[in-house]
Amino acid sequence: MHLTTKGKYAVTALLDLALNETNDFVPISDLAGRQSIPGPYLEQLFRYLRKADILISHRGPRGGYKLSRPRNEIKIGQIISAVEDRMDATQCSGEGNCSAGSKCLAHNLWTDLNYQVQSFLMDKSLEDVLKNATYKDVNKKQKNYKLLIATG
Amino acid sequence: MHLTTKGKYAVTALLDLALNETNDFVPISDLAGRQSIPGPYLEQLFRYLRKADILISHRGPRGGYKLSRPRNEIKIGQIISAVEDRMDATQCSGEGNCSAGSKCLAHNLWTDLNYQVQSFLMDKSLEDVLKNATYKDVNKKQKNYKLLIATG
DNA sequence: TATATTCCTGACTAGATTTGTCAAGAATAG
DNA sequence: CTATTCTTGACAAATCTAGTCAGGAATATA
Ligand code: FES
Ligand code: FES
Numbered sequence: 001m002h003l004t005t006k007g008k009y010a011v012t013a014l015l016d017l018a019l020n021e022t023n024d025f026v027p028i029s030d031l032a033g034r035q036s037i038p039g040p041y042l043e044q045l046f047r048y049l050r051k052a053d054i055l056i057s058h059r060g061p062r063g064g065y066k067l068s069r070p071r072n073e074i075k076i077g078q079i080i081s082a083v084e085d086r087m088d089a090t091q092c093s094g095e096g097n098c099s100a101g102s103k104c105l106a107h108n109l110w111t112d113l114n115y116q117v118q119s120f121l122m123d124k125s126l127e128d129v130l131k132n133a134t135y136k137d138v139n140k141k142q143k144n145y146k147l148l149i150a151t152g
Numbered sequence: 153m154h155l156t157t158k159g160k161y162a163v164t165a166l167l168d169l170a171l172n173e174t175n176d177f178v179p180i181s182d183l184a185g186r187q188s189i190p191g192p193y194l195e196q197l198f199r200y201l202r203k204a205d206i207l208i209s210h211r212g213p214r215g216g217y218k219l220s221r222p223r224n225e226i227k228i229g230q231i232i233s234a235v236e237d238r239m240d241a242t243q244c245s246g247e248g249n250c251s252a253g254s255k256c257l258a259h260n261l262w263t264d265l266n267y268q269v270q271s272f273l274m275d276k277s278l279e280d281v282l283k284n285a286t287y288k289d290v291n292k293k294q295k296n297y298k299l300l301i302a303t304g
Numbered sequence: 305t306a307t308a309t310t311c312c313t314g315a316c317t318a319g320a321t322t323t324g325t326c327a328a329g330a331a332t333a334g
Numbered sequence: 335c336t337a338t339t340c341t342t343g344a345c346a347a348a349t350c351t352a353g354t355c356a357g358g359a360a361t362a363t364a
Contacts, residue, residue: 002153005322005323016257059331117265158351192353211311214309214363312357319353324347330341332340
């Protein structure tokens with residue numbers, strides 16, 4: 001079970017995108033700048049998110065990315081699944097054969113842990129997380145950005 | 153959030169130790185052999201478990217390791233804490249400063265995930281897991297071993 | 305006392321993974 | 335036409351994992 005910066009960056013960037021739920025495309029450089037994520041790295045991650053039909057892209061001036069569907073229909077678990085490939089906690093990749101070909105003593109434990117984590121992540125949408133990230137929590141840059149949207 | 157083979161090996165080895173809840177010390181080579189874990193590697197992990205007061209060791213012939221307390225008083229979470237040092241899911245190590253010095257949009261999400269996982273792991277004792285790892289699940293070597301204990 | 309057993313400690317290594325970077329190209333708005 | 339932005343593939347440094355190894359210390363037993 002490895003949740004790396006890949007997953008964390010991807011979720012953060014998409015939260016930023018969801019916070020600004022307009023019809024415009026947002027360039028990667030904007031997201032990367034606001035969220036302190038290395039641009040070319042985020043670009044790499046966005047490839048996976050596009051393949052997973054979470055993002056829509058558009059090239060050229062005024063191009064960029066936007067969410068493929070409303071922010072309440074995109075689950076954190078879907079984002080993480082798209083970019084992380086080692087979230088499974090079992091030692092046997094689910095095959096139940098890691099102790100001399102049979103289930104080891106801990107197999108059911110890791111399976112339960114998987115279920116616990118996946119349920120948590122699949123239950124929460126981008127919107128759910130934004131609701132919970134209260135105004136006072138987000139940093140000043142984001143506050144200003146939010147105000148800009150609200151008043152703009 | 154990184155759950156590696158360190159944590160998995162440690163838990164598996166301690167489950168084996170708990171399955172055989174006698175007063176004798178069990179040498180590492182026995183555990184490593186039964187659970188298909190590289191002996192010297194497991195030895196390294198057991199240092200941490202001894203430091204965390206989960207294991208008691210004894211040197212010399214008939215030496216080895218045993219649990220420091222009854223198997224229902226040792227939680228999986230304690231074992232994992234002892235050997236894993238990157239279980240924290242936040243990007244900021246809990247300091248709430250990963251987005252230009254302030255909490256990022258996802259901070260509360262990772263905090264909640266931490267809580268979810270820690271609760272799950274701290275709720276489950278070695279005994280709980282053994283109860284759940286039903287007889288038909290464990291492999292033949294362990295079945296035989298169990299029978300040996302039961303009838304011996 | 306001698307010996308075999310077992311833990312104890314620290315250092316070391318190979319390989320995998322993560323975390324990026326970079327360059328060249330394609331699409332497109334204005 | 336040109337500047338902007340995504341697209342793709344390759345590359346590289348740093349870190350971490352997973353495992354090895356050698357020498358030493360304690361101890362049960364004969
Ligand atoms: S984790 Fe599945 S058999 Fe061990
Ligand atoms: S994870 Fe804590 S501030 Fe970003």
